[in-house]
Amino acid sequence: MKKTVVAGFAALMMGFGALTFAVPGNAAGQPTHVTGQILVKFRDNAAAAGVLHQHGLSGGPGVGSTGARLIKVPAGKELQLIAALSRNRAVEYAEADQLATVATDNSNVDYVPRQYALQNTGQGFWNTRETTFVAAGKPDADVDAVEAWGGGETIGAGITVAVLDTGVASDNPDIAVKVDARKNFSTAATGEDKYGHGTHVAGIIAATKDAVGVTGVCPGCRILDGKVLNDSGSGSTSSIANGIAWAVSQKARVINMSLGQRVSSRTLEAAVNDAWRAGAVIVAAAGNGGTQSKIYPGAYPNVIAVAATDNKDAKASFSTYGKWVDVAAPGVSVYSTFPNGDFQLATQNGRAHGYDIASGTSMASPVVAGVAGLVRGKYASADNVSVRGIIESTADPIAGTGTYWLHGRVNAYKAVGGTSSGV
Known part of the structure; x- marks a missing residue:
């Protein structure tokens, strides 16, 4: 796998906390x-x-x-x-x-994994105090994406993934070149990502596979940028439902929603069901409450709800869990793209411009969306029911399977037909 460029490395070494997930109405007097x-x-x-x-x-x-x-x-x-x-x-x-809000967590970490979610040989990590790389032993906590790519024939070429989020930055060349269409459904004045969350999510899915920057799980995938959350990372049921309908009209094969609301909505579920009937694979974050409380749209039957694991293949402490959650994926200290210009998370949470880490089921969900893109690229005739079945049936049954999540932690290599063990 190519070397990751460490933009803003000094900031990373300071061990800033990750992003914040605020459940609407969770604080006293806060509206839902x-x-x-x-x-x-x-x-x-x-x-x-x-x-x-x-x-x-x-x-x-x-x-x-x-x-x-x-x-x-x-x-x-x-x-x-x-x-x-x-x-x-x-x-x-x-x-x-x-x-609805973004689904990121505010935990502090003292290491910066370098895209361990794609491939690792035993979850090594950066020692932030001594700025050295520490090699560690098993377990193998990645999704075997590099093995899934093979010689480049299985990279999801041409598969369109809709990212319904805070927008995708137009100034980061590692992901901006992958965006085919943009539309703003939020209350923000422009469709630009002034928050930073959507750019990070999009990079996890489809950042370009070249000699610089980072690589997405599905480096051949294309992105539809539907801005449904505003420049503070919040939005509404109606903006999300409008974004889903737009994604369907743009022929999205996969829809990712790294966001959630704690109250179910008949309108939102109808939008999800319409997208499912249109053939889209729909993926959403399970939330970061650390409880079993359902978050929507993740909890709807036609959505793959994703919990977060860490670089030891264990459930992230913040991750929502339960048998209503379908699969897990790496979501702790995931390295990806950020805007190169000013964005809120840079000042609120110490994020570096260009590239940095973030944690949350927001980061786990696009890993699964990327795997869905790889599967759709490999099996062109498979419908969304089959694609979902492949992702769930080939997941690795790590600790917590059957209790924290119904299936295991996703495995891209197995999902595209790999039979040997990855590293």
Whole structure:
């Protein structure tokens, strides 16, 4: 595997903590939903205008392919109007437009693995105090991506992966050249990644395979950049649902969502189900609460929910877990791309420009999305049901399988037909 360029190396050696995952509504008094708007789906669209008028409301735009509408309401009246509209027979459902956030963790680490998730011979790591590389023994905690690539014939060439996140930086050449289309569904003024999270996620999936920078799990994959989270790393059910519909319209073969909301949404689930019916493999972070509480969209049946493991193949301390979680993947101190320009995580969490580490199920999810891209590239005729089955059935049954997650830690080499043990 090519050498990783250590941009901002001095900053890395200082052992900055990783990123932050804030579960909406987790703090006292913190709202769980977007103020000033709700989601409504009518059984009888002809009656919609009259029903809304009864409550002093007017119509709103549709939300993706779900049939729901985004309705503006007086701030603070969201729950009251949801209850009132739900009693009307012409309304199929009314619900809050839930807040969603990125799924990264704020744990501190004292080493910087160099893409151990792709290939390692015993999870060596950087000693941040003495700035030396420490070789360590087994277990073999990677996903055997390098073995999966073979001689370059299995790199997911041409497979399109939608990254629904905070955007993908246009100023990092290791990932910007892989983006085929961009669209901003967030409240941010532009589609540029001013937060940093989406660029890191996209790099894990598809960073270019060349002599500089980092390499993605699926280096032949192409990226669709759907910005559904704003420049502070938060968004809404409606923005995510719109992003999913756009990804489907752009023929995404895989959709990655390294984000979550703790309250389920019928609108979001409908968007997920529409994408599944359209043939997309859908992957999402399981969350970083360290509990078994479900996070959405990860917990929906048509989504592969991903927990995080560390460089010893153990469950990350922060990772959400449980039998509702499908697989695990490396998610601790994962090295990838960041914007070269200013971005919030650089100041909030000490991230370096260009390249740096981050931890969370946000980082584990794109590893699995990358594996899905490799599988779709290898088995061109396989549908999404088959691709998901391959990923889950070839996962390595590490400790915690059956309790922390239903299947094991993903193995890219086995998923594309490899039979011998990787390193």
